[in-house]
Amino acid sequence: MFDLTVIGGGPGGYTAAFKASRLGMKVALVEAFKIGGVCLQAGCIPYKALLESARVSGLVRNAGEFGVDASMNGIDFSRMMSRKNKVVERLEKGLAFLVENNKVAYFDGLASLAGLGKVRVKNLKNREEQTIETKDIIIATGSKPKFIQAFAADGKKILYSDHIVALAEAPASIAILGGGPIGVETATLMRALGSSVVILEAAPRIMINEDEEISFELKKQLEKKGITIEVEAKVAEADKKDTGVTVDYTDSGGDRRSVDADCLLVAIGREGLTNGLGLETAGVGTEHGYIKVNVSMRTTASDIYAIGDVAGPPLLAHKASAEAIVAVETIAGRDTAPVDMLKIPHCTYCEPQVASIGLTEAQAAGEQRKIKTGRFSFKINGKALCESDEIGFIKIIADKDTDEILGVHMIGGEVTELIQECAEAMYAESTLEELKMAVHAHPTRSEALKEAALDADGESVMK
Amino acid sequence: MTDIIMPKLSDTMEEGKVLKWLKAVGDEVKKGEKIVEIETDKADMEVEAFDSGILGKIVVKEGETAPVGSAIAMLGEVEEVKEVEEVKEVEEVKEIKEVKEVKEVKEAGRPGQVKASPLAKNVAARLGVDIAGIAGTGPGGRITKEDVEAVVKAGPAVGKPVKGGDIEEMSAMRKAIAKTVTKSKTEIPHFYLTVAVEMDKAAAFKEEERKRGREDVKITYTHIITRAVVETIKTHPIVNSFYIDGRIVRNKNINIGILVAIEGGILIPVIKECERLSLKQVAKISNDVVQRARSGRLSAGELTGGTFTISNVGMLDVEHFQAIIDPPQSAILAVGSIKKRPVVDESGGIKAALVMNMTLSIDHRVLDGEPAARFLNEIRDRLMEPEGLA
Numbered sequence: 128m129f130d131l132t133v134i135g136g137g138p139g140g141y142t143a144a145f146k147a148s149r150l151g152m153k154v155a156l157v158e159a160f161k162i163g164g165v166c167l168q169a170g171c172i173p174y175k176a177l178l179e180s181a182r183v184s185g186l187v188r189n190a191g192e193f194g195v196d197a198s199m200n201g202i203d204f205s206r207m208m209s210r211k212n213k214v215v216e217r218l219e220k221g222l223a224f225l226v227e228n229n230k231v232a233y234f235d236g237l238a239s240l241a242g243l244g245k246v247r248v249k250n251l252k253n254r255e256e257q258t259i260e261t262k263d264i265i266i267a268t269g270s271k272p273k274f275i276q277a278f279a280a281d282g283k284k285i286l287y288s289d290h291i292v293a294l295a296e297a298p299a300s301i302a303i304l305g306g307g308p309i310g311v312e313t314a315t316l317m318r319a320l321g322s323s324v325v326i327l328e329a330a331p332r333i334m335i336n337e338d339e340e341i342s343f344e345l346k347k348q349l350e351k352k353g354i355t356i357e358v359e360a361k362v363a364e365a366d367k368k369d370t371g372v373t374v375d376y377t378d379s380g381g382d383r384r385s386v387d388a389d390c391l392l393v394a395i396g397r398e399g400l401t402n403g404l405g406l407e408t409a410g411v412g413t414e415h416g417y418i419k420v421n422v423s424m425r426t427t428a429s430d431i432y433a434i435g436d437v438a439g440p441p442l443l444a445h446k447a448s449a450e451a452i453v454a455v456e457t458i459a460g461r462d463t464a465p466v467d468m469l470k471i472p473h474c475t476y477c478e479p480q481v482a483s484i485g486l487t488e489a490q491a492a493g494e495q496r497k498i499k500t501g502r503f504s505f506k507i508n509g510k511a512l513c514e515s516d517e518i519g520f521i522k523i524i525a526d527k528d529t530d531e532i533l534g535v536h537m538i539g540g541e542v543t544e545l546i547q548e549c550a551e552a553m554y555a556e557s558t559l560e561e562l563k564m565a566v567h568a569h570p571t572r573s574e575a576l577k578e579a580a581l582d583a584d585g586e587s588v589m590k
Numbered sequence: 591m592t593d594i595i596m597p598k599l600s601d602t603m604e605e606g607k608v609l610k611w612l613k614a615v616g617d618e619v620k621k622g623e624k625i626v627e628i629e630t631d632k633a634d635m636e637v638e639a640f641d642s643g644i645l646g647k648i649v650v651k652e653g654e655t656a657p658v659g660s661a662i663a664m665l666g667e668v669e670e671v672k673e674v675e676e677v678k679e680v681e682e683v684k685e686i687k688e689v690k691e692v693k694e695v696k697e698a699g700r701p702g703q704v705k706a707s708p709l710a711k712n713v714a715a716r717l718g719v720d721i722a723g724i725a726g727t728g729p730g731g732r733i734t735k736e737d738v739e740a741v742v743k744a745g746p747a748v749g750k751p752v753k754g755g756d757i758e759e760m761s762a763m764r765k766a767i768a769k770t771v772t773k774s775k776t777e778i779p780h781f782y783l784t785v786a787v788e789m790d791k792a793a794a795f796k797e798e799e800r801k802r803g804r805e806d807v808k809i810t811y812t813h814i815i816t817r818a819v820v821e822t823i824k825t826h827p828i829v830n831s832f833y834i835d836g837r838i839v840r841n842k843n844i845n846i847g848i849l850v851a852i853e854g855g856i857l858i859p860v861i862k863e864c865e866r867l868s869l870k871q872v873a874k875i876s877n878d879v880v881q882r883a884r885s886g887r888l889s890a891g892e893l894t895g896g897t898f899t900i901s902n903v904g905m906l907d908v909e910h911f912q913a914i915i916d917p918p919q920s921a922i923l924a925v926g927s928i929k930k931r932p933v934v935d936e937s938g939g940i941k942a943a944l945v946m947n948m949t950l951s952i953d954h955r956v957l958d959g960e961p962a963a964r965f966l967n968e969i970r971d972r973l974m975e976p977e978g979l980a
């Protein structure tokens with residue numbers, strides 16, 4: 128009899144299992160594929176490892192500017208992939224070690240709910256089945272690409288992101304359906320590999336969840352790299368041919384057009400991995416394709432919790448692990464605070480990078496409050512100039528009356544690291560004042576954040 | 591350029607609200623002329639200018655509130671007025687700096703600092719919530735913005751209206767009364783003594799004095815009781831003292847406060863230096879201030895400085911009651927109605943007599959039971975033989 132059984136070994140699931148074990152619970156962790164989940168096997172980590180190759184290739188291409196004699200002879204695809212695999216393997220080993228170290232009972236198989244306090248596990252290799260008895264259950268099965276019949280992936284001509292990280296060679300050309308984070312990250316990678324890239328986005332701008340100014344700056348910068356971006360493009364169908372794929376769409380002007388490419392990446396969103404779990408019989412309700420939970424991550428069935436992607440957006444690894452802590456502490460009867468979705472940083476590792484937290488200016492303005500905004504460009508930041516990487520800016524939105532930091536939006540080099548200062552500031556409920564007054568080291572990109580905060584009050588001395 | 595400051599118009603006044611400016615910027619103001627109407631915790635009052643000049647700038651606008659002692663306007667010579675705008679800017683900067691410095695010193699020097707996020711502090715300040723009393727739910731028990739907002743949303747912890755009711759803000763006067771009586775009842779250990787007084791002679795005395803006096807001075811029981819109290823205080827001066835921080839402050843003058851019920855509250859106009867006043871003088875001053883109290887036209891000075899208070903609700907047909915001492919005074923006399931009641935006379939028979947009950951509330955820190963009883967009995971004796979009170 129286990130105290131807790133966790134279904135799914137991604138960042139949500141393994142964090143829950145380790146935490147519960149630390150709190151003295153007897154824990155089972157069931158994973159159908161490999162530990163680490165999408166994050167480690169096909170998402171965050173492999174993508175970032177590959178994008179790092181793209182970044183280094185950019186540096187080499189620019190080496191002359193730094194007085195470094197080097198020539199760019201392209202990226203060796205297989206070496207790039209094997210480096211990525213090594214990174215994944217190392218992290219996977221680390222997780223396996225932690226499973227052991229935390230005395231978590233690991234079950235290799237597909238789990239489903241089998242009545243009150245019961246989880247059935249079916250091993251996918253030997254087809255053996257067993258039933259685990261448990262007091263509490265956490266579902267952390269993650270998400271999968273949204274399925275649309277017309278764009279069903281075949282792994283060759285029509286791909287999902289899982290296929291990208293497993294490609295054998297770079298396509299000469301790729302069309303990308305969807306200008307969200309996965310779309311622009313893939314575009315960045317493929318362009319660095321020398322592919323010709325077209326992004327087709329149905330919305331009026333790419334990265335629709337980001338602040339408008341960020342979307343426009345990113346579009347401009349991606350286009351400078353030679354990536355073609357069509358917004359308000361309504362894609363009707365993808366025609367698979369021997370040589371590749373033809374994507375028909377209606378452009379923003381209403382004209383019918385088409386793109387030919389070696390392959391098409393479908394990156395139009397994801398949905399919760401809820402089927403096959405036996406949710407309905409267990410009384411676990413769903414909503415918009417995700418499991419319905421309360422702030423303590425409890426589902427509509429008592430003793431069953433859900434966390435991570437399967438519990439709804441934002442679909443981010445750190446959101447999954449934050450929710451894991453809330454769920455486990457709730458189960459342990461400890462005091463815990465719900466995850467505040469407005470204080471979760473969002474990082475996209477395209478080039479230039481995009482990072483944000485909180486409300487966009489449009490969202491903040493839509494609320495009944497007075498706001499002020501500050502901006503600061505990396506063009507006048509010493510560190511950015513030292514790096515010959517002066518693209519981008521920081522924008523900060525604050526409440527005029529209380530100085531509450533409502534949102535911070537960044538585009539440019541290293542901003543995915545920089546955003547963390549804002550996450551901590553917002554968590555601690557620091558205000559604009561603290562960002563303004565805390566001493567920021569020189570020369571760093573973080574100085575641009577301080578100046579943006581000062582600029583919100585018209586006090587930047589550098590502008 | 592001189593500042594016109596928010597005057598302290600009553601003992602308890604901490605801030606005042608500018609109701610109406612009686613002068614406009616640029617108007618000439620003469621010393622002693624009424625320039626502004628102020629609402630205090632006690633009453634609405636017209637404030638006079640201490641200097642002559644030109645009203646150069648209004649700092650506190652109508653409807654705004656300012657703490658006692660702060661500048662509410664500036665008075666200047668004719669030429670100065672032009673410079674006002676520039677002066678203002680410089681001074682504002684100075685003011686902001688001063689305020690900030692004070693804040694910093696305060697925060698740094700506070701040992702048991704309230705654990706609250708910077709944002710929670712800002713929100714609390716904005717919503718006028720005292721952050722110290724809020725339970726924090728943030729990391730390490732820190733008070734968060736949400737905690738502050740929850741307190742505001744929940745409203746006062748007690749006294750939520752039952753269904754269908756609603757919540758009303760108290761007037762400045764009611765708040766002041768609430769503050770004073772709470773302070774009195776929580777700080778002053780009251781005890782109470784009641785005596786019955788036969789008032790037939792006092793009644794006859796009142797009629798005589800009325801007849802003897804000029805038509806315009808109407809003498810009431812309150813005036814006679816006041817005189818009896820004043821004469822008795824002369825032989826028991828301790829009753830006329832203040833208890834302040836473990837010390838007895840003896841007052842030279844006998845200033846009697848007369849409690850007056852007005853719409854929405856009470857006022858206590860003070861008759862100063864009663865030890866020198868005859869019954870008629872007491873009556874004259876008393877009638878005047880009581881009438882002006884009712885019409886809201888008392889000056890601040892007339893509401894302060896009392897050393898003993900009389901509360902007479904006889905006209906409301908109350909047998910007897912216990913009054914709450916007005917701090918820092920030591921005693922208050924509560925007077926009930928005067929009514930024909932059966933009394934046993936010297937020969938053992940029953941007679942009908944005009945009887946009045948009066949109850950003395952005493953601060954036990956100042957006076958014990960025995961001397962207090964003697965004080966009260968002496969007042970009674972004087973009322974029963976009122977000839978000496980004229």
Ligand SMILES: Cc1cc2nc3c(=O)[nH]c(=O)nc-3n(C[C@H](O)[C@H](O)[C@H](O)COP(=O)(O)OP(=O)(O)OC[C@H]3O[C@@H](n4cnc5c(N)ncnc54)[C@H](O)[C@@H]3O)c2cc1C
Pocket residue numbers: 134135136137138139140157158159160161162163164165166167169170171172174236237238239267268269270288309400403404434435436437442443444445446447474
């Ligand atoms: C291309 C890509 C890039 C991304 N980049 C980032 C990024 O940079 N930063 C970021 O924060 N997020 C990123 N994400 C999102 C991130 O990967 C997810 O938010 C995160 O993995 C969610 O964690 P999870 O634990 O909820 O689920 P998952 O990581 O999806 O893990 C779920 C696990 O459950 C297992 N499972 C499912 N059903 C069963 C079952 N019935 N029985 C047993 N096991 C089951 C699965 O095999 C899987 O291992 C990216 C995603 C993609 C696709």
